Amino acid sequence: MKEEQAGLYIHIPFCLSKCGYCSFYSIKSVDLIPEYIAALKKEIKYYRNAFSSFDTVYIGGGTPSLLNAQQLAEIFVSINKYYKIDDRAEITMEVNPGDVSVEYFQALRSLGINRLNIGIQSFNDNVLRFLERRHSSRDAIAAIEAARAAGFDNLGIDLIYGVHGVSINSWKNTLRKAVSYKPEHISCYQLSLGDKTPLYKKYSLEGWQLPDEKTELKLFLKTAEELEDGGYIQYEVSNFARFDKFKSRHNQKYWQHVPYLGLGPAANSFLNNKRWWNKAAVKTYLNEIAQGKTPVEETETLSSEQMQLEALFLGLRTKEGIDLKLYKTKCGIDLLAQKRKIIDELIKNKLVELKKGFLRPTRAGMAIADSLALI
Ligand code: SF4
Numbered sequence: 001m002k003e004e005q006a007g008l009y010i011h012i013p014f015c016l017s018k019c020g021y022c023s024f025y026s027i028k029s030v031d032l033i034p035e036y037i038a039a040l041k042k043e044i045k046y047y048r049n050a051f052s053s054f055d056t057v058y059i060g061g062g063t064p065s066l067l068n069a070q071q072l073a074e075i076f077v078s079i080n081k082y083y084k085i086d087d088r089a090e091i092t093m094e095v096n097p098g099d100v101s102v103e104y105f106q107a108l109r110s111l112g113i114n115r116l117n118i119g120i121q122s123f124n125d126n127v128l129r130f131l132e133r134r135h136s137s138r139d140a141i142a143a144i145e146a147a148r149a150a151g152f153d154n155l156g157i158d159l160i161y162g163v164h165g166v167s168i169n170s171w172k173n174t175l176r177k178a179v180s181y182k183p184e185h186i187s188c189y190q191l192s193l194g195d196k197t198p199l200y201k202k203y204s205l206e207g208w209q210l211p212d213e214k215t216e217l218k219l220f221l222k223t224a225e226e227l228e229d230g231g232y233i234q235y236e237v238s239n240f241a242r243f244d245k246f247k248s249r250h251n252q253k254y255w256q257h258v259p260y261l262g263l264g265p266a267a268n269s270f271l272n273n274k275r276w277w278n279k280a281a282v283k284t285y286l287n288e289i290a291q292g293k294t295p296v297e298e299t300e301t302l303s304s305e306q307m308q309l310e311a312l313f314l315g316l317r318t319k320e321g322i323d324l325k326l327y328k329t330k331c332g333i334d335l336l337a338q339k340r341k342i343i344d345e346l347i348k349n350k351l352v353e354l355k356k357g358f359l360r361p362t363r364a365g366m367a368i369a370d371s372l373a374l375i
Helices: 030-046 069-082 102-110 125-130 137-149 168-180 198-206 213-229 249-255 282-290 304-315 324-331 335-348 363-367
Strands: 006-012 054-061 085-095 115-121 155-161 185-190 233-236 239-241 260-263 268-271 274-278 296-301 352-355 358-361
Touching: 006 069, 006 249, 030 069, 030 260, 030 282, 054 069, 054 249, 069 085, 069 102, 085 249, 102 137, 115 137, 137 155, 155 168, 168 185, 168 213, 185 213, 213 233, 213 363, 249 304, 260 274, 304 324, 324 335, 335 352, 335 358, 358 363
Parallel strands: 006 054, 006 260, 054 085, 085 115, 115 155, 155 185
Antiparallel strands: 185 239, 233 239, 260 268, 268 274, 274 296, 352 358
């Protein structure tokens, strides 16, 4: 079997302000960025012999666009010095609409970044204020236009739905606006609220609710319908691409148990059935690297049962579904033989189908993908 090329994730854990719904760990102390980059460079060097090559790189956060071109260049010099990056690698960076300009995007392109993911979330200023984003819909449009002017031909945008007070029609307007800019990729995430987030507290105080199951389903189906009409393929529960070639190659590695290396606080890595992740606090990360330690919090070896469960959970969220031959190679189990009865039942209920050696969720199955995996 041909060796799979790995994915490289670099985490930038800084945000100028905290969005009301966000449970991710990030800090506001941007003055730590130079020290952080120096530590990251040491971590990059540490893993220089662990992975043979990478064909995707993803700079995520946090807010990577808080780094200037010079700081990003330092990271890329280090990556290119210690790792073999495929000539045709997909190199993505997440950006916040308020931080960018044509010149900034041109600088990113000259570093080899060939895909952008813009955290737009909504084209409605009331919704952006409600979510406590620090950009406006005008910033969002300007960011898309600047990216195109700088020559980016692979743009993704992130949107959030299921927000209190936003009708299905208003959400459809945001989707139509998104489609009108023809981004190559659109991710639509349903709002979820961790109980430590300010927005969760606001919902509790005001007695607001997140959408119930019925509304969730309606929103999911409307989103899929609207984007399909706009020419997009729903290739995963939350992800849509204009053509197959615009599917996120990096994210697919996570879903298919392909090796990946994650650097920076809280970043996860996966290799040979082993998963490890770094400590989340930036200060701890910096201190441990300064002392010559690796900032790994924990390592686990996935048992065959865990591998099977994850392969089911992740595979049934994708349109392609589970490649039964690959499943047998990676998990050592003939899924059809093991679960024939329940799979027949799901086929009868039109939740999955068997096609060309793949077990695939139907649209109705995708809508309940997380519970499907419990078969
Ligand atoms: S910009 Fe992203 S990571 Fe930062 S607070 Fe907002 S949602 Fe969280």
